[in-house]
Amino acid sequence: MTLARGSEKSYASPTMTLSRREFLAGVSAIGAVWLTGAVSCRENTASDADSHAAEPLATDGAPKLVHFSAEDAADVEAITARIFPTDETPGAREAGVVFFIDRSFTTFAADQADFFADGLRNLNATVATLHPGISRFANLSDEQQDSVLRSIETTEFFDAIRFATIAGMFALPKYGGNKDYIGWKLVDQQSVMEYEPPFGWYDHPDNQRTLLGRVL
Amino acid sequence: MSVQTQPTGRTFRTTDQVDFVVIGSGPAGASVARELTRKGFDVLVLEQGRAYAPEEMEHDELGAFITERWTNSSQTQPQTFRTSEQETAQRRQFVGYAKAVGGTSFHFTGNYWRFRPIDFNEYSVRGGVPGASLADWPITYDELEPYYSAVEWAIGVSGEVSTAPGEPRHSRPYPLPPLNVTGPGVLLARGCEKVGWSHKAAPMAILSREYNGRQRCHNCGFCLGFPCEWGAKSGANHTMIPEALRSGRCEVRSGCTVFRIETNDAGRATGVLYFDADKREVRQSAKAVVLSANGAESPRLLLLSENAQHPNGLANSSGMVGKHFMFNGAALTRGEFEHEVNGHRGPVVSRITHQTYELDESLGFIGGGGYDFRFDVPAMLMALSLPASEPQWGSAFKQRLRSWYNQSLLCYAHTTSLPVESNSVSLDPALKDAWGLPALRTTFREHEHDLAMYKWFQARGRELLDAAGALRMHDDPINTDPGFAVHLLGTCRMGNDPATSVVDKYHRTHDVRNLFIVDGSSFVTSGRGQPTLTIQALAFRAADHIAQFARANQI
Numbered sequence: 175m176t177l178a179r180g181s182e183k184s185y186a187s188p189t190m191t192l193s194r195r196e197f198l199a200g201v202s203a204i205g206a207v208w209l210t211g212a213v214s215c216r217e218n219t220a221s222d223a224d225s226h227a228a229e230p231l232a233t234d235g236a237p238k239l240v241h242f243s244a245e246d247a248a249d250v251e252a253i254t255a256r257i258f259p260t261d262e263t264p265g266a267r268e269a270g271v272v273f274f275i276d277r278s279f280t281t282f283a284a285d286q287a288d289f290f291a292d293g294l295r296n297l298n299a300t301v302a303t304l305h306p307g308i309s310r311f312a313n314l315s316d317e318q319q320d321s322v323l324r325s326i327e328t329t330e331f332f333d334a335i336r337f338a339t340i341a342g343m344f345a346l347p348k349y350g351g352n353k354d355y356i357g358w359k360l361v362d363q364q365s366v367m368e369y370e371p372p373f374g375w376y377d378h379p380d381n382q383r384t385l386l387g388r389v390l
Numbered sequence: 391m392s393v394q395t396q397p398t399g400r401t402f403r404t405t406d407q408v409d410f411v412v413i414g415s416g417p418a419g420a421s422v423a424r425e426l427t428r429k430g431f432d433v434l435v436l437e438q439g440r441a442y443a444p445e446e447m448e449h450d451e452l453g454a455f456i457t458e459r460w461t462n463s464s465q466t467q468p469q470t471f472r473t474s475e476q477e478t479a480q481r482r483q484f485v486g487y488a489k490a491v492g493g494t495s496f497h498f499t500g501n502y503w504r505f506r507p508i509d510f511n512e513y514s515v516r517g518g519v520p521g522a523s524l525a526d527w528p529i530t531y532d533e534l535e536p537y538y539s540a541v542e543w544a545i546g547v548s549g550e551v552s553t554a555p556g557e558p559r560h561s562r563p564y565p566l567p568p569l570n571v572t573g574p575g576v577l578l579a580r581g582c583e584k585v586g587w588s589h590k591a592a593p594m595a596i597l598s599r600e601y602n603g604r605q606r607c608h609n610c611g612f613c614l615g616f617p618c619e620w621g622a623k624s625g626a627n628h629t630m631i632p633e634a635l636r637s638g639r640c641e642v643r644s645g646c647t648v649f650r651i652e653t654n655d656a657g658r659a660t661g662v663l664y665f666d667a668d669k670r671e672v673r674q675s676a677k678a679v680v681l682s683a684n685g686a687e688s689p690r691l692l693l694l695s696e697n698a699q700h701p702n703g704l705a706n707s708s709g710m711v712g713k714h715f716m717f718n719g720a721a722l723t724r725g726e727f728e729h730e731v732n733g734h735r736g737p738v739v740s741r742i743t744h745q746t747y748e749l750d751e752s753l754g755f756i757g758g759g760g761y762d763f764r765f766d767v768p769a770m771l772m773a774l775s776l777p778a779s780e781p782q783w784g785s786a787f788k789q790r791l792r793s794w795y796n797q798s799l800l801c802y803a804h805t806t807s808l809p810v811e812s813n814s815v816s817l818d819p820a821l822k823d824a825w826g827l828p829a830l831r832t833t834f835r836e837h838e839h840d841l842a843m844y845k846w847f848q849a850r851g852r853e854l855l856d857a858a859g860a861l862r863m864h865d866d867p868i869n870t871d872p873g874f875a876v877h878l879l880g881t882c883r884m885g886n887d888p889a890t891s892v893v894d895k896y897h898r899t900h901d902v903r904n905l906f907i908v909d910g911s912s913f914v915t916s917g918r919g920q921p922t923l924t925i926q927a928l929a930f931r932a933a934d935h936i937a938q939f940a941r942a943n944q945i
C-alpha cells in the first residue's frame with residue numbers, strides 16, 4: 175500500500191489524518207512538530223538543503239529566481255506580503271520570502287511545484303472573476319488582495335502558501351528568505367547564540383524576590 | 391573556544407568475529423559500548439545515521455522539524471498507522487527519532503528524571519487495570535540506583551537532590567549544580583508555592599559548569615530538536631561515543647542499515663547483515679549481538695529476522711515482540727503573562743514539580759506524572775501553531791507573534807501511559823522501505839484510563855498557571871490519537887517468565903543466548919515522562935552483567 179506522491183503535500187494539508195486546526199493545536203506537543211515534515215520530504219533532503227543553501231545568490235548580491243516566472247514571483251511575493259505585511263516593521267517582502275519559496279520548488283518541495291502552480295492559476299482566475307480587467311493578484315490593491323485571500327482562506331492552497339511564508343520568514347537565511355534575520359528580529363529571536371541571565375522579567379533577581387521571596 | 395572532535399577509534403574487518411556488535415549508537419547502545427570497552431571487550435557499533443561536525447549543528451529549524459535533516463526519513467523509511475488490529479494501516483509517519491551518531495540524544499532536551507520505586511512495582515502496589523497488561527519489573531529501584539548515579543557522573547547531569555516527601559534515594563548528589571533558572575522556571579515555582587506543591591531544580595543532561603573537558607551551556611535555547619554545537623548537552627555523541635572510541639577497542643560504523651540478525655542451527659546469533667551507505671549487502675560476524683535500535687526499530691528488526699527456526703521473528707517465542715508500545719502521555723496548556731518570560735533563552739526546562747508523581751486511587755486511574763513550564767519551540771513552529779482563536783495572517787498576526795513568543799509559556803504535564811498488548815509495532819504487509827523491507831507499522835489507541843488522567847493533569851495544570859499569574863490560557867485538546875511518538879517504550883518487555891516477556895532481567899533474550907536487547911523496548915512500565923536516564927542506567931547495568939557472563943564463558 176503506497177500513497178501517490180501527490181497526496182503528500184507539506185505545503186498543503188500538513189497531515190493526512192488531522193485537520194489543519196487539529197494540527198495547529200497539537201503542534202506544540204513535541205510530537206506533532208515532526209508531522210509537518212513527515213509528509214513532505216523527498217529523499218536526500220539534508221543534502222538538497224545544503225546544496226540549496228550553497229547556491230550563490232547572484233554575483234551582484236541580489237537574489238535571483240530559479241523556478242518562478244517573474245509574473246508568478248510577483249504574485250507570490252504579493253501574497254506573502256499580505257501574510258507578513260510591511261507596516262511599522264519589515265515584512266515578508268523585505269525578508270525575501272519569495273526567494274525561499276522559489277528555491278523550495280527546486281529542492282525539498284519539488285514534488286509540490288505542480289500543486290502550487292495550480293493553486294496560483296486558480297487564484298488568478300478568482301481575481302479575474304472578482305475584478306474584471308485584472309488578471310494577476312499582484313496588480314490588486316492591498317485591500318483587494320486581503321479580500322481575495324479571505325475568500326480562499328479555507329483552501330489547501332492558502333494553507334500551503336501560509337505555511338511556506340512562515341517557513342521562509344523564519345528559516346535560516348541560507349535557505350533564501352529571512353534576509354538579515356528580519357523574521358527573527360520581528361519576534362526578538364536573536365541570531366547571537368549565547369545569553370547570560372536574566373533572560374526575561376521573571377527571572378530577574380529583583381522580581382524573583384518579589385514573586386518568591388528569594389532568588390532560585 | 392574549540393569544540394572537541396570525535397576520536398577515530400578502531401576499524402574491524404567484516405570477517406573479524408568481534409566480541410560484540412551493538413546495533414544503534416543512541417544512549418543505550420553507546421553506553422553499552424563504552425562500558426564493554428572499558429571492561430576490555432572489542433565492540434563494533436553499527437549506526438544507520440552519520441556523525442555530524444559542530445559546524446553542521448546549526449539552529450536550523452527548517453531542517454530540524456520540516457525537512458528531516460537529522461531525523462528518520464518519511465521517504466526512505468515510510469511508516470503506517472492504525473488504531474486497531476482490525477483496520478488496514480494507512481501511510482503515516484507516527485514514530486520519530488534522531489538518525490545520527492548519538493541516536494535521539496543527539497537532539498534531545500536533556501530531561502534526566504530518575505524513576506521512583508513505584509515505577510517498578512506499581513502493579514503489586516496498585517493492582518491491575520482492565521484492558522492493560524500492567525506488570526512489575528523483575529528489578530527494583532534499589533538494584534538500578536547505583537547505575538543512575540554512575541550515569542549522572544559519567545555524562546554530567548546538572549541538578550539538586552530534593553528532600554521533598556516521596557523523592558527516591560540518591561546514593562550520590564548530582565555532579566553539577568542546577569542550570570540557570572529561567573522565566574518559566576520561576577513561574578513554575580511561583581505557581582507551585584501558591585497551591586502548596588513542592589518543586590525542584592530540573593535534573594538536566596546539560597552542563598552547568600565545565601566538566602570532563604566539555605564546555606558549559608551557553609543558554610542559546612535551541613535544545614529540543616537540535617544538536618548542541620558547544621557539546622554542552624550530554625548526549626551520547628558528546629559523552630559515551632568519544633569515550634568508547636578513545637578506548638581503542640571500539641569502531642562506530644555509520645551509514646549501516648541492519649536488516650537481519652543471523653542465527654545458526656544451534657540457535658545462536660552469528661552476526662548481522664546490513665546495507666552500507668551504497669546499499670551493498672554486508673555481513674558482519676560477531677560473538678554476541680546487542681540490539682539497541684530503539685523501541686520501534688528493535689522489535690522491527692527482530693521481526694525482520696524471522697527464519698525457519700524462528701518463524702514469528704527472532705526472540706519471539708512469547709509473541710510479545712512489538713507489543714505493549716508506550717510513549718508517555720502529555721497534557722498541555724499555554725499561558726500568557728504580563729511581562730517578558732523569554733523562555734526561548736536558556737535551557738528549555740529549569741524547574742519541575744513531582745507533586746503529582748503518585749496519585750490517589752479514588753481518581754479512577756493508575757499512574758501519575760510531573761510538570762514543567764517551558765517555551766518549547768522556536769519562532770517558525772511557534773508561528774505555525776498559534777491557536778485558531780488568534781489571527782493567522784496580516785498585521786494583527788505579526789503583532790500577536792511577538793507577544794506570544796516573548797510572554798507565553800507551555801505548562802507541560804508528562805505522565806505514565808499504560809502497557810496495552812494490542813498497542814504495537816509490527817511489519818506492514820504491503821508497504822516497503824527504500825531497501826525493500828517491510829515498513830514499520832504502528833497500532834495504537836489510548837487507554838481510557840490514560841485519557842482520563844491526561845484530562846486530570848490538564849485541569850491541574852490550568853490551576854498551576856492561574857496561580858502563577860497567567861492572564862490567558864489555551865488548552866491543547868486531548869485526543870484519543872496521540873499524533874506522534876518520540877518516547878519509544880515497552881516493545882520487548884523484560885520479565886522472568888519466557889512466556890510473557892522477551893528479555894530476562896539481564897537483558898538477555900529468553901530465546902537466543904547470545905542476543906541482548908538494551909533500550910527503551912525493555913521497559914515494563916513507561917515511567918512518568920522522561921525515559922532516557924533510565925534507558926542509560928539499564929544499559930550500564932546490562933553491560934556489567936553481560937561482561938560477567940562473557941568472562942565466565944556463559945554467553
